[in-house]
Amino acid sequence: MEPETHIRVKNLNVYYGKDHVLRDVSINIPDKRVIVIIGPSGCGKTTLLRSFNRLVDTVDGVRVSGEVMVDEENIFDPHVELTHIRKKMGLLSQTPYPLPMSIYDNVAYGPRLHGIKDKKKLNSVVEHYLKIAGLWEEVKDKLHTPATQVSIGQQQRLCLARGLAVEPEIILADEPTSALDPKSSRHIEESFLRLKKDYTIIVVTHILRQARRLADYVIFLYCGELIEHGPARQVFESPREKMTREYIQGVIS
Amino acid sequence: MNIRVYKDKITARLMGVIAFLSCLILVLIIAGLYYRSRPVLELKPFLELLTSGSWHPLRQEFGFYPFIMGSLWVTGVAIIMAIPLCLLTSIYLSEYAPGYLREWIKPLIDLLAGIPSVIYGVWGVLVIVPLIKDTIAPRVGSFSSGYCVLSGGVVLGIMICPIIIHVSLEVFRAVPRELREASLSLGATRWQTIKQVVLRKARPGIMAAIVLGLSRAFGETMAVLMVVGNVPRAPGSLLDAAYPLPALIANNYGEMLSVPLYDSALMLACFILLLVVLLFNIVARIVLIRIERQM
Amino acid sequence: MDRRRIEENIFKGLMIVSTIALCLILVLIVAAITFKGLPSMRLSMITQTPKGGFYLGKEGGILNAILGSIYLAGGATILALFLALPVVLYLNLYARRNGSIVRLVRFCLDVLWGIPSIVYGAFGFTIMLFFGLRASLLGGIITVALLILPIMCRAMDEVFSMVPRGLLEASYAVGATRWETALKVVVRQGLPGMITAVLIAFGRGIGDAASVIFTAGFSDAVPNSLFRPAATLPLAIFFQLGTPFPQVQNRAYASAFILTMIILFISITTRIVSRKYTRHIIK
Numbered sequence: 001m002e003p004e005t006h007i008r009v010k011n012l013n014v015y016y017g018k019d020h021v022l023r024d025v026s027i028n029i030p031d032k033r034v035i036v037i038i039g040p041s042g043c044g045k046t047t048l049l050r051s052f053n054r055l056v057d058t059v060d061g062v063r064v065s066g067e068v069m070v071d072e073e074n075i076f077d078p079h080v081e082l083t084h085i086r087k088k089m090g091l092l093s094q095t096p097y098p099l100p101m102s103i104y105d106n107v108a109y110g111p112r113l114h115g116i117k118d119k120k121k122l123n124s125v126v127e128h129y130l131k132i133a134g135l136w137e138e139v140k141d142k143l144h145t146p147a148t149q150v151s152i153g154q155q156q157r158l159c160l161a162r163g164l165a166v167e168p169e170i171i172l173a174d175e176p177t178s179a180l181d182p183k184s185s186r187h188i189e190e191s192f193l194r195l196k197k198d199y200t201i202i203v204v205t206h207i208l209r210q211a212r213r214l215a216d217y218v219i220f221l222y223c224g225e226l227i228e229h230g231p232a233r234q235v236f237e238s239p240r241e242k243m244t245r246e247y248i249q250g251v252i253s
Numbered sequence: 254m255n256i257r258v259y260k261d262k263i264t265a266r267l268m269g270v271i272a273f274l275s276c277l278i279l280v281l282i283i284a285g286l287y288y289r290s291r292p293v294l295e296l297k298p299f300l301e302l303l304t305s306g307s308w309h310p311l312r313q314e315f316g317f318y319p320f321i322m323g324s325l326w327v328t329g330v331a332i333i334m335a336i337p338l339c340l341l342t343s344i345y346l347s348e349y350a351p352g353y354l355r356e357w358i359k360p361l362i363d364l365l366a367g368i369p370s371v372i373y374g375v376w377g378v379l380v381i382v383p384l385i386k387d388t389i390a391p392r393v394g395s396f397s398s399g400y401c402v403l404s405g406g407v408v409l410g411i412m413i414c415p416i417i418i419h420v421s422l423e424v425f426r427a428v429p430r431e432l433r434e435a436s437l438s439l440g441a442t443r444w445q446t447i448k449q450v451v452l453r454k455a456r457p458g459i460m461a462a463i464v465l466g467l468s469r470a471f472g473e474t475m476a477v478l479m480v481v482g483n484v485p486r487a488p489g490s491l492l493d494a495a496y497p498l499p500a501l502i503a504n505n506y507g508e509m510l511s512v513p514l515y516d517s518a519l520m521l522a523c524f525i526l527l528l529v530v531l532l533f534n535i536v537a538r539i540v541l542i543r544i545e546r547q548m
Numbered sequence: 549m550d551r552r553r554i555e556e557n558i559f560k561g562l563m564i565v566s567t568i569a570l571c572l573i574l575v576l577i578v579a580a581i582t583f584k585g586l587p588s589m590r591l592s593m594i595t596q597t598p599k600g601g602f603y604l605g606k607e608g609g610i611l612n613a614i615l616g617s618i619y620l621a622g623g624a625t626i627l628a629l630f631l632a633l634p635v636v637l638y639l640n641l642y643a644r645r646n647g648s649i650v651r652l653v654r655f656c657l658d659v660l661w662g663i664p665s666i667v668y669g670a671f672g673f674t675i676m677l678f679f680g681l682r683a684s685l686l687g688g689i690i691t692v693a694l695l696i697l698p699i700m701c702r703a704m705d706e707v708f709s710m711v712p713r714g715l716l717e718a719s720y721a722v723g724a725t726r727w728e729t730a731l732k733v734v735v736r737q738g739l740p741g742m743i744t745a746v747l748i749a750f751g752r753g754i755g756d757a758a759s760v761i762f763t764a765g766f767s768d769a770v771p772n773s774l775f776r777p778a779a780t781l782p783l784a785i786f787f788q789l790g791t792p793f794p795q796v797q798n799r800a801y802a803s804a805f806i807l808t809m810i811i812l813f814i815s816i817t818t819r820i821v822s823r824k825y826t827r828h829i830i831k
């Protein structure tokens with residue numbers, strides 16, 4: 001049975017100037033689990049992730065062809081209303097980038113954009129999502145300090161809370177732990193495992209062990225091409241493609 | 254010792270000395286102008302010179318108040334005009350304009366920066382002065398020769414745009430792209446992102462850019478001199494003539510040097526100008542260096 | 549909900565309008581100067597010096613000012629280059645990278661850059677008094693050299709700091725000293741950028757009036773000695789415009805047209821020589 005899906009990618013090609021970075025990628029992303037995108041450096045993982053909420057073409061000189069359907073809407077259609085598509089997806093970047101405002105305002109930023117003005121409501125939203133991200137206990141006494149003043153691990157969890165606060169269905173995370181210490185990384189990984197029953201979480205990583213720990217479903221990219229995808233167990237235990245096997249065994253990187 | 258190495262040592266020393274000397278220029282300028290303005294400072298306390306309105310060199314009365322007010326009026330008009338123009342343009346260029354357009358417009362703005370001030374002055378005399386005299390002044394029901402605060406401010410406002418835009422663009426460039434993306438990915442529109450994230454992050458740098466523009470305006474001489482009318486009385490309205498400090502210096506230095514203390518008073522005007530500009534520049538540069546280091 | 553779209557579009561409209569306005573102002577300035585100046589252009593303007601009664605509307609041209617400006621800006625540029633080159637080489641090759649000395653020198657240069665030209669003029673005049681010089685070509689050259697020194701330094705600094713580290717290391721690795729590296733690698737590598745810096749400084753020098761008003765003086769003769777006063781183009785414009793005679797004023801416009809064309813020519817040449825090193829053109 002075909003699993004339910006929010007994101008369908010059809011014949012996606014991305015060019016940076018003359019560089020052909022994604023070649024004819026087609027895939028249906030399954031729902032409500034952790035999907036891990038693996039592949040060697042520069043193979044287009046970030047690019048693929050950024051096409052899901054159409055951040056790719058905010059960069060000058062990028063050309064895209066093909067379709068990315070999010071809930072049956074092609075987001076590369078010029079007439080599409082981007083803000084509500086982006087709202088469906090939270091983004092967690094490689095290094096945390098808290099917005100230049102207080103911790104509270106960071107989390108409240110999204111809800112405010114989408115029309116929540118009521119002070120009480122905002123308070124409870126902020127508290128709720130900080131709790132989900134496992135940060136509430138650590139910051140509840142300094143909600144109004146600038147967000148850049150907490151540790152980098154806490155910043156990353158703050159960014160997670162900020163993303164969750166717009167009630168997305170999908171979380172996009174691009175090597176979310178690569179800038180963090182082991183303890184903070186574990187925090188993030190644990191939150192993912194907790195959250196996956198409610199959200200679809202798409203994680204880019206090049207740490208294979210992390211991929212094994214997290215993944216329910218694996219996508220393997222190589223030089224811009226989609227080589228293999230499937231349930232984690234199958235890809236890791238008995239990959240269909242020779243290249244996948246070699247990458248997993250560390251022969252190619 | 255090897256002659257090559259020896260040569261290297263000597264040039265190193267020499268270059269270090271020249272680099273040091275070039276910094277010394279700054280100190281020399283300050284010291285020189287202070288030294289030359291001492292005679293008039295000994296005559297009367299500094300504050301009294303600043304606040305006194307009577308300018309009668311022959312009677313040895315040197316009140317800088319009208320000139321300081323002239324400078325403030327003209328600079329004020331210039332900055333009020335330049336801020337919206339520059340902010341809008343630099344936001345457009347950095348956040349909305351496609352790359353090729355930006356690469357086309359930036360050189361044009363650099364070209365604007367390269368035009369000599371005397372040309373701006375001529376242009377002011379040709380276009381702005383008649384415009385104010387024949388169109389704007391009658392419309393508001395008053396009379397003006399056209400040589401007034403407003404003309405000076407308008408010309409100056411245009412002149413300082415390139416520097417403000419140039420610095421602002423660098424400041425916007427220093428705002429990490431990821432910050433914009435974080436905001437966009439929460440469903441903000443571009444404009445919301447600019448208002449609430451980019452501008453907030455860029456605020457100190459934008460302030461610095463404006464302060465640099467301000468100090469540019471404060472010290473600009475030729476263009477202003479040609480269009481403000483040069484009447485040594487504190488202006489009371491935009492359509493009054495003014496006599497900013499730089500114009501005072503340029504118009505009078507070299508003449509009437511036989512009048513005792515006159516040249517010292519002009520040097521004091523120069524010194525005041527220098528202090529203000531130094532203060533503005535130092536503050537702005539410190540802010541900008543901080544930003545650059547964060548990048 | 550669509551209010552934010554409307555707001556964004558209004559502001560975007562304003563932004564486009566103000567960008568166009570700024571570009572248009574450039575066009576308007578050049579157009580106004582051309583429109584007023586061209587009709588009074590005569591060949592004699594650029595081939596003759598002022599004859600008797602020139603400022604009353606009689607015969608002559610402004611060759612004295614054109615040549616004076618070129619000599620003055622040229623001399624100042626050469627002088628500034630001799631000072632700027634060691635400073636910039638020191639910053640990029642000799643001093644410790646990003647050490648406090650380098651930071652201090654760059655900071656001073658930035659502050660010097662912001663000092664208005666009238667202050668340089670007054671300072672130059674003070675120096676001249678100190679050395680017993682009268683208003684002369686030499687005085688103007690020294691003053692303008694001081695004025696354009698920071699501009700040139702910052703522009704060349706940017707060029708030299710873009711010379712790849714690897715290139716320097718390669719040169720050191722074959723046993724070259726820093727001085728040899730400076731001459732053979734850095735200067736050669738940065739040549740187009742240096743030309744740009746020189747052109748920018750020259751353009752600034754030729755157009756500046758406030759710094760030469762009491763240092764270079766004014767003279768109706770083509771300058772033939774460093775110790776005589778020399779006319780400059782901006783001052784010629786200023787003086788002619790200040791006369792009450794329409795013909796003379798018209799010639800001021802023609803002179804302004806000449807100066808504008810010279811500046812445009814320099815700016816455009818600068819752009820063509822190098823499209824890469826533009827960050828510090830006005831910074």
Ligand SMILES: Nc1ncnc2c1ncn2[C@@H]1O[C@H](COP(=O)(O)OP(=O)(O)OP(=O)(O)O)[C@@H](O)[C@H]1O
Nearest residue numbers: 016019021040041042043044045046047048059206
């Ligand atoms: N802004 C850009 N301009 C030009 N080329 C780019 C840009 N961003 C990425 N690329 C190129 O696109 C290709 C794919 O980049 P991408 O960032 O998607 O790879 P990645 O798989 O995420 O790599 P990594 O594991 O190092 O993060 C790379 O070859 C890269 O050089």
Ligand SMILES: [Mg+2]
Nearest residue numbers: 045046047174
């Ligand atoms: Mg990546």
